Amino acid sequence: SRRAHGTELWGAMMAAAKYAHDDAGEAERPMRVCAEAGRKCVRNIQLYPVLSIEWIALVDSLKQLTRLVQLEGRMPANTKVSEAAGRNTDSEGTLWDQEAHENAIRILVEEAKVNLCLRMMNDYKRWSYQTPEAKKPALDKAIETWGSNCDHQIEEKMKQFEESLGILLWRAFVHVETLQLMDIPLLIDHCAMVFENSRDIEGSLNTKLQPTLVLYYFASLMKHAENLNNSELLGKAREVGLMRLATDHFLHYQDQFSKDDEVITVVAEAFAAMADNEDYRTSWEDFFRDEDEKRRFLELEDKLVAVYLKDVPDGKKTIRPLLDLLKTIRRTIR
Numbered sequence: 449s450r451r452a453h454g455t456e457l458w459g460a461m462m463a464a465a466k467y468a469h470d471d472a473g474e475a476e477r478p479m480r481v482c483a484e485a486g487r488k489c490v491r492n493i494q495l496y497p498v499l500s501i502e503w504i505a506l507v508d509s510l511k512q513l514t515r516l517v518q519l520e521g522r523m524p525a526n527t528k529v530s531e532a533a534g535r536n537t538d539s540e541g542t543l544w545d546q547e548a549h550e551n552a553i554r555i556l557v558e559e560a561k562v563n564l565c566l567r568m569m570n571d572y573k574r575w576s577y578q579t580p581e582a583k584k585p586a587l588d589k590a591i592e593t594w595g596s597n598c599d600h601q602i603e604e605k606m607k608q609f610e611e612s613l614g615i616l617l618w619r620a621f622v623h624v625e626t627l628q629l630m631d632i633p634l635l636i637d638h639c640a641m642v643f644e645n646s647r648d649i650e651g652s653l654n655t656k657l658q659p660t661l662v663l664y665y666f667a668s669l670m671k672h673a674e675n676l677n678n679s680e681l682l683g684k685a686r687e688v689g690l691m692r693l694a695t696d697h698f699l700h701y702q703d704q705f706s707k708d709d710e711v712i713t714v715v716a717e718a719f720a721a722m723a724d725n726e727d728y729r730t731s732w733e734d735f736f737r738d739e740d741e742k743r744r745f746l747e748l749e750d751k752l753v754a755v756y757l758k759d760v761p762d763g764k765k766t767i768r769p770l771l772d773l774l775k776t777i778r779r780t781i782r
Contacts (some may be wrong), residue, residue, distance in 0.1 A: 460600050483551040485514050490555045495568055498575045499590040499602065503506050507605050510612035514679035516552040517619055553619050553626075562620050563631050570638045573658060576606070577645045611656040618661050621668035624675050632669070632676060638683045639666050653704050655711070659697075663711060666694050667718035670725070678727050691722065691735050702751045709759050716756040716767050719748065724769035732773065733780070742777050749774050 489509040495505040556562050575583065590602050620626045639662045641741075646659040653660055673681050685691060698705060698715055705711045724730055728735070736742050753770065757763055764771065 483555065486513060486552050487555050487559070489513050490559050490561055492566060493561050495564060495571070497586070498572055499586045501593060504605050507609050507612070510616065511608055513552050514612040514615050517615065520550055520552065521569035535700055535725065538665050550619065553616070553623070556616065556620055557626055562629065565613055565617055566631065566635060566638065568636060569617060572609065573638070573642060610658060614658055614661045615656060618664045621665055624672040627668065627672050627676055632681055633684050635665065635669065636681070636688060636690055640688040640690055640693055645698040646697060647700060653701060655708065660711065663694070663698065663715055663718070666690070667714045670718045670721040673725055676724065682725070682727055686735055692741055695748065699744070699747055699751060706755050711757060712752065716752055716770065720767040720770040738779055742781055746774060746777060
């Protein structure tokens with residue numbers, strides 16, 4: 449059962465954590481057990497109607513996989529992989545030969561579940577943006593199943609679903625080999641949909657939910673675009689106005705994002721990668737509909753670049769393409 453698989457994974461994770469700071473060889477056995485339990489959780493992943501019994505049961509598997517990702521992030525690097533024959537020593541490696549432990553993400557890719565996970569998230573967010581009247585049948589059915597006083601539990605399950613699945617997608621999209629297997633137009637559409645529907649969030653943003661994490665997805669697309677179908681990716685991004693939407697989204701929540709060094713770095717490097725894209729450089733004006741959009745983009749100079757360079761004083765080299773693009777745009781404004 450899903451619950452049994454979750455318990456098995458949790459036990460394996462605890463065993464692996466015990467060895468996390470010991471010799472890497474000693475940690476291998478519990479991590480193997482952990483990976484196998486994780487594979488069972490991954491195989492539970494299916495597309496179910498939002499808030500159905502199966503959908504709610506699936507949340508536990510997603511939570512366990514996210515915990516595995518977090519645990520593996522604390523594991524000591526496996527330096528032995530650098531000695532592997534045929535490994536490209538100029539890169540950090542792939543999911544299969546890198547020093548970092550990312551079994552959960554590797555399993556998601558091997559089991560061909562990442563596209564499915566994106567479809568699940570897209571379906572959920574599309575549902576969540578509907579009117580209360582449109583969402584009522586699913587909510588009523590869940591209340592009928594779980595009891596009349598379960599509103600809080602249902603809200604919590606929805607939050608856990610979005611957080612857990614969102615983090616799994618973020619960690620998967622870091623790797624170009626994952627993106628090469630993805631439905632890139634759907635990923636672009638998903639980012640655009642979240643950007644467009646996140647204008648009126650009250651209070652502080654939860655950094656584990658989609659309004660923040662789509663900035664990381666956008667960054668992965670920009671960073672790896674030239675190793676994907678670059679012309680198709682940029683064409684789709686231009687069609688939906690992805691760069692404009694990402695700019696507006698960042699600027700709208702800039703006061704909150706500016707307090708998070710990681711978000712600032714991710715967004716600055718995302719726009720720098722975009723500006724450094726050879727196809728973008730030769731057609732950048734096509735991505736702006738008018739001078740107002742150019743002026744809006746120039747606001748990034750004070751609200752993103754200045755904040756980034758304050759945190760990373762020697763970061764000019766890293767974001768040089770973005771600095772050059774801002775200068776070029778400024779010269780074209782009358």
